[in-house]
Amino acid sequence: METIAVNFRKALSVVAIFIFAVGYSQSDPKPLEIFAQGGITVNSYDFKSFAPYLNRTDDTVYVVNFWATWCAPCIVELPHFEKLGQAYKDKKVKVLLVSLDSKKNVEKSLIPFIRKKKLQSQYVLLSDPDMNGWIPKVDPDWSGALPATVIYNGSTGQRKFYEQSFTYGQLESEVKSFIQ
Numbered sequence: 001m002e003t004i005a006v007n008f009r010k011a012l013s014v015v016a017i018f019i020f021a022v023g024y025s026q027s028d029p030k031p032l033e034i035f036a037q038g039g040i041t042v043n044s045y046d047f048k049s050f051a052p053y054l055n056r057t058d059d060t061v062y063v064v065n066f067w068a069t070w071c072a073p074c075i076v077e078l079p080h081f082e083k084l085g086q087a088y089k090d091k092k093v094k095v096l097l098v099s100l101d102s103k104k105n106v107e108k109s110l111i112p113f114i115r116k117k118k119l120q121s122q123y124v125l126l127s128d129p130d131m132n133g134w135i136p137k138v139d140p141d142w143s144g145a146l147p148a149t150v151i152y153n154g155s156t157g158q159r160k161f162y163e164q165s166f167t168y169g170q171l172e173s174e175v176k177s178f179i180q
Contacts, residue, residue: 031043031044039115045125046128047130050098061094061175062150066149067097069101073165076165092179098124110125131144149161149162153178156180
C-alpha cells in the first residue's frame with residue numbers, strides 16, 4: 001500500500017510539472033523549483049534567477065510587492081495589490097507578489113494562503129538565504145523590512161522603491177505616476 005501511495009505522489013508530481021511546462025510563459029524566468037498542491041503552483045527562485053523580474057524593458061508598469069504570510073501589515077495591504085491588478089489589467093500594469101516565506105512553509109502556509117485568499121495576481125517565492133547580498137540589489141536603501149514594493153516602468157526606466165504599507169488610494173496614485 002505504501003508503494004502505491006509513493007508512486008501516486010510521483011505521478012502527481014510529473015503531471016503537475018507537465019501542466020506547468022505547457023502553461024509556462026517564455027517571458028518569465030525559469031524557476032529553480034516548483035511546488036504544486038491542490039491546483040496551486042508556486043515557482044521558487046533564488047535572487048539570480050529572480051532578478052529578470054526587476055529589470056524588464058517593455059512598455060509595462062511593474063508593481064513588485066515583497067511580502068510574507070507571517071507579516072501582518074503585508075496581509076492587510078495585499079487586497080490593494082489584488083484590486084490594482086484587476087483594475088489595471090488592460091492598461092499594461094502587472095502586479096507580481098513575491099513571497100519571502102521559507103521553502104519549508106510553502107505547502108503548509110503559503111499554498112493554503114493563496115488558495116484561501118484566491119490570489120489572482122502572479123505570485124512567486126523568492127527563496128535565497130543570502131538576504132544581505134540580494135536586498136541591496138533590489139534597492140540600496142532597503143533595510144529588509146516588509147512590506148516593500150518596487151514600481152517601475154520598463155521602457156522609461158522610471159523606478160521607485162517603497163518600504164511601507166499602502167492603502168489602495170496611495171498605491172493607485174503611485175502607479176498612475178508611472179503610466180504614460
